[in-house]
Amino acid sequence: MRRLVLLIIALATLLPSLAQAYDVLILQSRRDPAYEEVLSGFRSGGSVTQRVVVLADYAEVDVVRIVREDRPRMILAVGDAAVTASRTVKNLPVVSVLALGIHNKKYAPSNLTGISMFVQPERYIALFKSMNIRRVGVVYNSEKSGWYQLLAGKAAREAGIELVVREISAPHEAATQLAALSGKVDALWMLPDTTAVTRETTEAYFRFGQQNSVPVISFAPSYLGLGAAAVLEIDRVAMGQQAFALAAKLLNEMSTITPVELCKGAAVKTNPVVLQKMGLPVKLMSLQPPPPLTHRDSLQGLPEVGQLRDGSI
Secondary structure (H helix, E strand, C coil): CHHHHHHHHHHHHHHHHHHHCCCEEEEECCCCHHHHHHHHHHHHCCCCCEEEEEHHHCCCCCHHHHHHHHCCCEEEEECHHHHHHHCCCCCCCEEEECCHHHHCCCCCCCCEEEEEEEECHHHHHHHHHHCCCCEEEEEECHHHHHHHHHHHHHHHHHHCCEEEEEECCCHHHHHHHHHCCCCCCCEEECCCCCCCCCCCCHHHHHHHHHHHCCCEEECCHHHHHHCCCEEEEECHHHHHHHHHHHHHHHHCCCCCCCCCEEECCEEEEECHHHHHHHCCCCCHHHCCCCCCCEHHHHCCCCCCCCCCCCCCC
8 A cells, every 4th residue: 555655656746747748849039030930840840749938038047947847858949049048958959040159169069959050152152153253252250150161162162263252350340351352353242250241341241342343142131122132041941841850860869969050941032133233144043952061071171260159140
């Protein structure tokens, strides 16, 4: 009888915890349509049990306590704030989306992986070739996008395109380095680099493009209205699906923590007025995505660059 009572007490204590356990704890930085698109893609990949915690809805969120009490099997961190909050958790895999901080090796724990906000550079190179561009100007910060600059440089050389690069350490240097590109480039490439491209520096890019009659190629459709000739926009639903495929392998124990994957889903959008003014053709049908490429694999054999800091677009 005593053993039966002890068993009932043990089950009563254990069952609530078991009932709370689920597959994925989704940490969402804030309520944002872009984040919802990614989550829509993630959920379309398959059925997993989940709980969503929107960090901006609370003054403080104790992620360690949630993990201890809910016992999820992994974390999906959506946005840079979510990645930062998840760093306190060491015993679960963390898959990140829509966060530039994922490339910050200095602060990235060994349990962090995910999908990069940087599109495979080969996609941009294909766009440049379709526009008959041969010399491309790039302003960048080595800690924010130096690793990507190495990939882009390798892809450009293989395609016979020259990248004319200018490195900066602070946003106020961007205008000077852009001016130094005058007469040396056929186009200007804006990267999602939060030192090189800020609200304060954006005007300088498009002023350079107008004064030098060269197209500006960017990464977000909002820049089309400011004068960009073309952009390569991340497909956020596809990013969510890519994240689910990665998460599914971790949940099914088919994989350990893998390198950050470059975003495979992206679409070209153009500004016809600017293209016509500059007499530039764009053969969109020829812009097929290259084979899957991971950050670590693509950096093999290349020198290391400065570590990245947190940032968001």
